[in-house]
Amino acid sequence: AIQMTQSPSSLSASVGDRVTITCRPSQGIRNDLGWFQQKPGKAPKLLIYAASSLQSGVPSTFSGSRSDTDFTLTISSLQSEDFATYYCLQYYNFPYTFGQGTKLEIK
Amino acid sequence: EVQLVQSGAEVKKPGESLKISCKGSGYSFTRFWITWVRQTPGKGLECMGIIDPGDSDTRYSPSFQGQATISVDKSISTAYLQWSTLKASDTAMYYCALMRGDFPAVWGQGSLVTVSS
Numbered sequence: 001a002i003q004m005t006q007s008p009s010s011l012s013a014s015v016g017d018r019v020t021i022t023c024r025p026s027q028g029i030r031n032d033l034g035w036f037q038q039k040p041g042k043a044p045k046l047l048i049y050a051a052s053s054l055q056s057g058v059p060s061t062f063s064g065s066r067s068d069t070d071f072t073l074t075i076s077s078l079q080s081e082d083f084a085t086y087y088c089l090q091y092y093n094f095p096y097t098f099g100q101g102t103k104l105e106i107k
Numbered sequence: 108e109v110q111l112v113q114s115g116a117e118v119k120k121p122g123e124s125l126k127i128s129c130k131g132s133g134y135s136f137t138r139f140w141i142t143w144v145r146q147t148p149g150k151g152l153e154c155m156g157i158i159d160p161g162d163s164d165t166r167y168s169p170s171f172q173g174q175a176t177i178s179v180d181k182s183i184s185t186a187y188l189q190w191s192t193l194k195a196s197d198t199a200m201y202y203c204a205l206m207r208g209d210f211p212a213v214w215g216q217g218s219l220v221t222v223s224s
Binding site: 055091094101 | 168212
């Protein structure tokens with residue numbers, strides 16, 4: 001199975017900050033990567049698919065990109081409702097595999 | 108509105124059987140594959156398998172092959188995840204999700220399964 005290495009595992013930031021989260025797959029996955037947000041007690045919510053396509057209804061402060069082998073989720077200006085845990089998912093190869101998550105906390 | 112509604116929390120003893128459900132609404136149920144995802148504090152999110160509701164074609168992650176069974180009843184737009192012999196290690200939150208393309212786009216609210224003697 002493809003391993004997804006996500007970093008950092010946790011992150012403290014303030015409202016208005018710009019933050020980035022990175023995922024590196026153990027092998028090539030084209031652009032078959034999604035980003036999810038999960039709040040406590042809730043199901044994951046799709047934010048980004050195909051590495052950089054914004055899911056309908058998701059604020060434009062969220063963006064996804066790819067640089068060589070690394071995939072990045074950027075939140076350009078943190079809002080209070082963005083404090084949550086974020087996961088990447090590769091769906092290039094079955095079994096689809098998630099990163100270990102990044103917990104974004106208020107500084 | 109496209110929606111997946113899962114069955115409620117379950118508390119079971121080791122060795123017991125269990126079947127949890129995921130009912131789709133607001134779309135043509137046979138149009139999209141469905142996946143089941145397990146979440147535990149130790150291993151995070153894991154894709155257990157996927158099923159085509161149209162013909163019940165099913166693929167299991169190697170880690171979950173033989174551990175649980177995924178099925179559907181398309182006549183009632185419902186997918187299932189079942190265990191014949193639960194173990195304590197099956198304690199987890201289980202999510203179903205609708206696969207748009209190859210990624211889980213719409214998720215159920217989750218079903219918490221607790222297995223304890």
